Amino acid sequence: MSDRRGGTAAVIERCLAEGRPALIAYLPVGYPTVEGSLEAMRAVVEEGADIVEVGVPYSDPVMDGPVIQAAASTALARGVRVDHIFDAVAAVRDAGATPVVMSYWNLVLRRGVDRFAADLAAAGGAGLITPDLIPEEAGDWIRASDAYGLDRIFLVAPSSTRERLVAVAAACRGFVYTASTMGVTGVRSEVGSSAADLVARLRQVTDVPACVGLGVSNGDQAAAVGATADGVIVGSALVRALTADLAEGGEQTGELRPGLETLRSVTADLADGVRRARSGAN
Amino acid sequence: MSETRVPGRFGQFGGRYVPEALIPALEELDEARLKAAVDEDFAAELARLHRTYTGRPSIITEVPRFAEHCGGVRVILKREDLNHTGSHKINNVLAQALLTVRMGKKRVIAETGAGQHGVATATAAALLGLDCTIYMGKVDTERQALNVARMKMLGAEVVAVEHGSATLKDAINEALRDWVTNVETTHYLIGTVTGPHPFPEMVRDFHRIIGEEAREQVEDLTGSLPDAVIACVGGGSNAMGIFHAFVPDEGVRLIGIEAGGEGIDSGRHAARFAGASPGVLHGAMSYLMQDDDGQTIESHSISAGLDYPSVGPEHSFLRDSGRAEYRYATDTDVMAAFELLCRTEGIIPALESAHALAGAIEVGREIAAEVGPEKAGEHVLLVNLSGRGDKDMHTAAAYFGLLPEEKEQALEELEEDEL
Numbered sequence A: 001m002s003d004r005r006g007g008t009a010a011v012i013e014r015c016l017a018e019g020r021p022a023l024i025a026y027l028p029v030g031y032p033t034v035e036g037s038l039e040a041m042r043a044v045v046e047e048g049a050d051i052v053e054v055g056v057p058y059s060d061p062v063m064d065g066p067v068i069q070a071a072a073s074t075a076l077a078r079g080v081r082v083d084h085i086f087d088a089v090a091a092v093r094d095a096g097a098t099p100v101v102m103s104y105w106n107l108v109l110r111r112g113v114d115r116f117a118a119d120l121a122a123a124g125g126a127g128l129i130t131p132d133l134i135p136e137e138a139g140d141w142i143r144a145s146d147a148y149g150l151d152r153i154f155l156v157a158p159s160s161t162r163e164r165l166v167a168v169a170a171a172c173r174g175f176v177y178t179a180s181t182m183g184v185t186g187v188r189s190e191v192g193s194s195a196a197d198l199v200a201r202l203r204q205v206t207d208v209p210a211c212v213g214l215g216v217s218n219g220d221q222a223a224a225v226g227a228t229a230d231g232v233i234v235g236s237a238l239v240r241a242l243t244a245d246l247a248e249g250g251e252q253t254g255e256l257r258p259g260l261e262t263l264r265s266v267t268a269d270l271a272d273g274v275r276r277a278r279s280g281a282n
Numbered sequence B: 001m002s003e004t005r006v007p008g009r010f011g012q013f014g015g016r017y018v019p020e021a022l023i024p025a026l027e028e029l030d031e032a033r034l035k036a037a038v039d040e041d042f043a044a045e046l047a048r049l050h051r052t053y054t055g056r057p058s059i060i061t062e063v064p065r066f067a068e069h070c071g072g073v074r075v076i077l078k079r080e081d082l083n084h085t086g087s088h089k090i091n092n093v094l095a096q097a098l099l100t101v102r103m104g105k106k107r108v109i110a111e112t113g114a115g116q117h118g119v120a121t122a123t124a125a126a127l128l129g130l131d132c133t134i135y136m137g138k139v140d141t142e143r144q145a146l147n148v149a150r151m152k153m154l155g156a157e158v159v160a161v162e163h164g165s166a167t168l169k170d171a172i173n174e175a176l177r178d179w180v181t182n183v184e185t186t187h188y189l190i191g192t193v194t195g196p197h198p199f200p201e202m203v204r205d206f207h208r209i210i211g212e213e214a215r216e217q218v219e220d221l222t223g224s225l226p227d228a229v230i231a232c233v234g235g236g237s238n239a240m241g242i243f244h245a246f247v248p249d250e251g252v253r254l255i256g257i258e259a260g261g262e263g264i265d266s267g268r269h270a271a272r273f274a275g276a277s278p279g280v281l282h283g284a285m286s287y288l289m290q291d292d293d294g295q296t297i298e299s300h301s302i303s304a305g306l307d308y309p310s311v312g313p314e315h316s317f318l319r320d321s322g323r324a325e326y327r328y329a330t331d332t333d334v335m336a337a338f339e340l341l342c343r344t345e346g347i348i349p350a351l352e353s354a355h356a357l358a359g360a361i362e363v364g365r366e367i368a369a370e371v372g373p374e375k376a377g378e379h380v381l382l383v384n385l386s387g388r389g390d391k392d393m394h395t396a397a398a399y400f401g402l403l404p405e406e407k408e409q410a411l412e413e414l415e416e417d418e419l
Ligand SMILES: Cc1ncc(COP(=O)(O)O)c(C=O)c1O
Pocket: B087, B088, B113, B114, B115, B116, B117, B191, B192, B193, B232, B233, B234, B235, B236, B237, B238, B239, B304, B305, B306, B350, B352, B353, B386, B387, B388
């Protein structure tokens, strides 16, 4: 396990030392506006997110369900640019949490893998989650992440064979993004047992932390998933909450109600959930 | 020369840029198709279907009255329009559907633009008893309404995709989301030479029968190989299918025609090789219409089947290596070529294929200008007529004003009721 200062593994270790998994909050930059998204990121940090996944809106997000798709297209229509993610990364750092970026690969490729890595490191980013990049295609990114000291977070899924788990975990630094189910991001009423199975299979082949995402939407689910996972990743539920915090007419203007009450209460519930995960109450 | 150096790579193009969740399915598919490639039973079953169901070999037709407008060179059409379901798409579909059965999967999904690939997939699903869901952009369900009705008649579920540009690329996004969710039971029957490895290579191999037949047929007819082989390029499957057998014949020009839409300067086109740069979309590295950030730029074409912002990776390789050349035809050129083939030869082409015809007019005239009119007749163009135009009559009728306003309105309403 890497304990580089500023990296995600160090954060997760600290949380585990407190007897709980880390809470990882996903929010897309630019939704509902660039300023609004930074405000939302600060709010989730204040309510207990340990790591913030700064999402980059993309025109063709094949790993995302309807909630995040809609947020991404709104953000793009309002003019969000890749440059804005570095502002968001810096804002998360300033707020006291650890930022990682989640980006579809073409956006990184277009900027230039090395330049992207340099900008991310300069802004204080801990690393990058790449939902549509497998280690075999990642030669340039592996070199750049080594050069700039960034975490690289690849994904595994319930369909992954043991050989794939070994190969992917070996390429990861920070944590392994463990998809709870086969499918895309979205709010699910149940997170099935496949997440726990996959975490158990990962444990047999690696000691890189396993953080589970896809479908977690409330404190009880976070507690259940967090019983075995080293971190719990929540996305769509937060985006949905943020949408509920839009001011009157905010669908058009992107204006948020002061306080972001819904987002704060959903995040607080999740933060409570990860604190109950290993208390024996489950 | 088309040999891949790294598995799944054509030079720097191709690869597998997909969610990890799909990797086992791609490996299973790769294994199944490599096994099938050396399996005599598979070859025999596919050949039987092509002979008794598709109607292969497809014929070639020389079109002298059309050729008069091509500077007087000889023009020969490869008649993929005469295949069952009306286009080349069935070649690949039947083969992948047989693989689906072999892999023990019970459901196929597919994207479709013009609807031809969707119709072919729905057809194969009916034939082999598979469940079938087709994803189609909302805009395309409207301009290709007749094909939507055909797919439904064949028992397929058709999902109209409303987000993004509501065309082919968005249909692929939605099909990929379905696949990630249902990959255990479902095969994604990709309809062109794009997508993650092994699709570009596999789909090409299932279409290369077009070029293998045509090469022999043209040699029989003319005593030699053609000067040039011309095909339209959407994702690029009909073009790769007819090009492949000619790649080693260095003397034969390979010419792909992209959709020039309303012209390159308008920005409303799908001519990827006229200015785009390499990028990743839908699992493969290839030329891609993208902005400075890497966001996909929406393409435009009068023909739904060519309306796609990227292109099969092997075309990018053939282009950069200089083996093939790529041009574009604008909507206006295309409609003129479409009308010309109807009037001079009694053949109504698909709008996609009409791009290749527009290319033939241009290339024929260039050759004639170079060698002189007396010698033009010694030169031969082989054009892939990838599909027939029945599905496009609505667009053509509107474009050429063939229907009185009220009648058109009535027809539209009738179709809406029916769907
Ligand atoms: C008749 C016909 N030709 C060509 C195409 C374009 O596809 P490709 O470039 O893969 O041949 C289509 C696609 O729908 C089609 O229907």
